[in-house]
Amino acid sequence: MRNVGSFITVLSNGNVLSPQNLGQRDLLLAGGMIADITDRISPCAQIHVERIDVEGCYVVPGFIDAHVHLIGAGGEGGVTSRTPELMLGQLIRAGVTTVVGCLGVDGTSRHLTALLAKARALEEEGITSHIYTGAYQVPTPTITGSVRNDLILIDKVIGCGEIAISDHRSSQPTKEEMQKLAAEARLGGILSGKAGVLHLHVGNGERRLAMLFDIVRETEIPISQLTPTHLNRNTALLDEGIRFGRAGGMIDITTSLEPTPDNERVISASEAVHYCIAAGVPIENITMSSDANGSMPVFDEAGRLRSLRVAGIDSLHGALKRVAAEGLPLSDALKLITWNPSKALRLQPRKGTLAVGSDADIVVLDDRLDIQYVFAKGQCLMERGRLRARSAFEHEA
Numbered sequence: 001m002r003n004v005g006s007f008i009t010v011l012s013n014g015n016v017l018s019p020q021n022l023g024q025r026d027l028l029l030a031g032g033m034i035a036d037i038t039d040r041i042s043p044c045a046q047i048h049v050e051r052i053d054v055e056g057c058y059v060v061p062g063f064i065d066a067h068v069h070l071i072g073a074g075g076e077g078g079v080t081s082r083t084p085e086l087m088l089g090q091l092i093r094a095g096v097t098t099v100v101g102c103l104g105v106d107g108t109s110r111h112l113t114a115l116l117a118k119a120r121a122l123e124e125e126g127i128t129s130h131i132y133t134g135a136y137q138v139p140t141p142t143i144t145g146s147v148r149n150d151l152i153l154i155d156k157v158i159g160c161g162e163i164a165i166s167d168h169r170s171s172q173p174t175k176e177e178m179q180k181l182a183a184e185a186r187l188g189g190i191l192s193g194k195a196g197v198l199h200l201h202v203g204n205g206e207r208r209l210a211m212l213f214d215i216v217r218e219t220e221i222p223i224s225q226l227t228p229t230h231l232n233r234n235t236a237l238l239d240e241g242i243r244f245g246r247a248g249g250m251i252d253i254t255t256s257l258e259p260t261p262d263n264e265r266v267i268s269a270s271e272a273v274h275y276c277i278a279a280g281v282p283i284e285n286i287t288m289s290s291d292a293n294g295s296m297p298v299f300d301e302a303g304r305l306r307s308l309r310v311a312g313i314d315s316l317h318g319a320l321k322r323v324a325a326e327g328l329p330l331s332d333a334l335k336l337i338t339w340n341p342s343k344a345l346r347l348q349p350r351k352g353t354l355a356v357g358s359d360a361d362i363v364v365l366d367d368r369l370d371i372q373y374v375f376a377k378g379q380c381l382m383e384r385g386r387l388r389a390r391s392a393f394e395h396e397a
Ligand code: ZN
Pocket: 104, 162, 201, 202, 230, 291, 294
């Protein structure tokens, strides 16, 4: 249901992290944007303004989750293991106000047109949504017949992905195929004024990021065009990610990947972030995403499925809390899910920051970093920890 709140809101006395620490400030939200950030915004008798006192809280940019299976994914355990669709309330509870949807391993029974419709629904319901065209396999599915045309002709398409490499579930694409795909994404991005990234699912295979280093070395395609994810699968892969990040690439850590008894090689998102920073990757080159509603299968040495679970979108906020608790200043931790993905996806200056003129996408965190308020394009979608908006047919929790 569409939420109709106040058109003008003042968030007063919060500690504003833009994500830079601006200190205690008032924010004026009007027309879906941030109209002012200043010491004190005085009441105006002529205009109805909703004033919310958030003293003692952090006021931060809405989170950007750049890898979410909005219509579900998975299926590695057969058709009963296809994962479910994500609903608005789940995104809001997780503080996510900008989301990028993608297909996954199953490019047969999942369709980009369904993903596009879902993204449009979420936009109508109040948040900001984009999608990647494609799925794991190469040649990859598209809506119009080519990656380039999808980028140019379809508003919500901002890149191509998730294309699988170094994984037994990939289509085993050749380097030449990947070069062509990266070129398509780049040209489509240039001609549409979008990021046009090639977003890569990297599996447990020993080739790891070798193909990406080859593409950067052998073609004119800049490293910023390639955004590999799931790099915290194992230490050897993360070490290659560190090399990629130090060379100027953006590296993405998956927050729903957690070490489990049957998969001890995984490095938690927080540990991976600290490890990358200690190894010299600029924090500006690291992002985190949830992989929400993707399946998290574990295969044995022979390639047999051992276990399967569904990734949660709340892992993004959980990882933020943990990264901060483990010693990263909150303003830096926030960059991983606000400023940095916004830069990688060319969503600045409207997204990923709190500045005059940027969209009023805001999360208010209490002193324990729990989410109290969520605003998306100026609308209050969560108030004192309670949802004010849900998708149609979404059950009240
Ligand atoms: Zn993936």
